[in-house]
Amino acid sequence: MGQALPVTWVRVTDVERITPRTARVGFTADELPALLEDRPDQQMKLCLPRAGQRTPRLPERHAEDPYGMRWYEAFLAIPEAERPWMRSFTVRSYDRQRNVMAVDFVLHGDGGPAARWGAAAKAGDVLGMVGPSSLYARPLPAARRVLLAGDETALPAIATVLEALPAGAGAVVFAEVADAAEERELPSAAHGAEVHWVHRDRGGSLVQAVRGAGAALDGVDAAWVAGEASAVRDLRRHLVEDRQLPKSTVEFSGYWRRALTQDDAPTKEDLAWAAERAADAS
Ligand SMILES: Cc1cc2nc3c(=O)[nH]c(=O)nc-3n(C[C@H](O)[C@H](O)[C@H](O)COP(=O)(O)OP(=O)(O)OC[C@H]3O[C@@H](n4cnc5c(N)ncnc54)[C@H](O)[C@@H]3O)c2cc1C
Incomplete structure (x- = not known):
């Protein structure tokens, strides 16, 4: 599990309930223009905070390896009680002019950390993102x-x-x-x-x-x-x-x-x- 995957912070710009059970969340980050490609079905993983954390703890980045060649080992090295919840999502769209990526969260109930987070998301909230990567295209x-x-x-x-x-x-x-x-x-x-x-x-x-x-x-x-x-x-x-x-x-x-x-x-x-x-x- 040593893939070269980028690990970045992403900050919520806006949230829209596009249907009663779908929250469309806009995220921005300085790294997005280089990370997001013009291809369909870009998948990534979002790192969500544990209870009691405002922002998730992300795997350590190293100066000589800023894109976390060994991100999964670093992720597992975080003590379990502090390790972020990691869930898979799709980039619904990317507005290059505004540098905002939209992600649609299915609000399937409060049984999952991602659905809970999506239901309460607001501008300024910060998550971690692993990927996307053309390795998985x-x-x-x-x-x-x-x-x-x-x-x-x-x-x-x-x-x-x-x-x-x-x-x-x-x-x-x-x-x-x-x-x-x-x-x-x-x-x-x-x-x-x-x-x-x-x-x-x-x-x-x-x-x-x-x-x-x-x-x-x-x-x-x-x-x-x-x-x-x-x-x-x-x-x-x-x-x-x-x-x-x-x-x-x-x-x-x-x-x-x-x-x-x-x-x-x-x-x-x-x-x-x-x-x-x-x-x-x-
Ligand atoms: C490549 C990929 C891309 C994905 N893209 C998206 C996306 O763009 N938007 C999106 O919303 N999801 C997407 N998913 C699905 C999402 O990762 C899962 O639904 C995930 O389980 C949600 O995490 P959670 O923390 O809410 O629930 P979990 O903690 O994983 O699960 C908690 C409980 O909720 C149930 N559950 C999970 N998802 C659903 C659901 N949809 N409906 C009903 N019950 C559910 C589980 O069975 C479990 O009992 C994608 C998954 C993959 C693999």
Whole structure:
């Protein structure tokens, strides 16, 4: 675990509730112009303060190694009671003129430090950020028509993928959200992307919706799926086994696990799927 990942402070500039359960938080930092690239689906980890801390404690930076080649060792060296909570997020957008990066926090309740922080975030608050890094960039397979499927946590990434679609490529989106109030504008118009909202309060689920999509998926030759891990695995299986998409054309990623936090160890199933992903990528 010795990747070259940048570790920086980021300061909140503004917070907007874009839906009842989504806080869009603007962050700035002197390092952002050099860190953020013009590519979709930039992922990073935010370091959040423990109870009683105003700002999180970040892994030590060394003058000769300012970007923390060994950040993870330094992170683990922080005593556990003071070690920041670290959670994965997506850069929804970056306004180079204002030097402000927007991150959408899903407010899924007060059971997680990131959701709690997002619900109370205000201008001036400071977090740590690890990444983003092009080491983790996973380019979408070239497609004539791509399926983008996910829950609320995947919507920021889906939006950036839609924005980056090459001219002539089509897209169909399946997005599972809590209810109709969680729907939001997606940059779909430019590509005539077809968007299907799936509402949990009406008994809908992403898995059922995609499995039952029928002709809505005609012509789909690649897919990008993210969200709750078991739903993602189910859909990946469906796309490869039932819809006969080559494995290499299905990009999938479990973003969160039901009843488990991001600090919990991987389950046997997580490890098996990680091995399969690695095999697919090689
Ligand atoms: C590459 C990547 C990019 C991501 N991008 C984003 C993003 O842009 N915005 C975003 O909001 N999330 C994003 N996520 C998901 C986010 O990291 C997880 O939801 C994370 O668990 C939230 O941390 P937490 O501290 O709120 O909850 P945790 O402490 O991790 O979990 C506490 C409890 O909450 C449950 N839980 C966690 N997330 C959810 C959820 N969404 N709905 C319902 N229950 C949940 C867990 O099962 C657990 O029981 C991303 C994840 C990955 C891997």
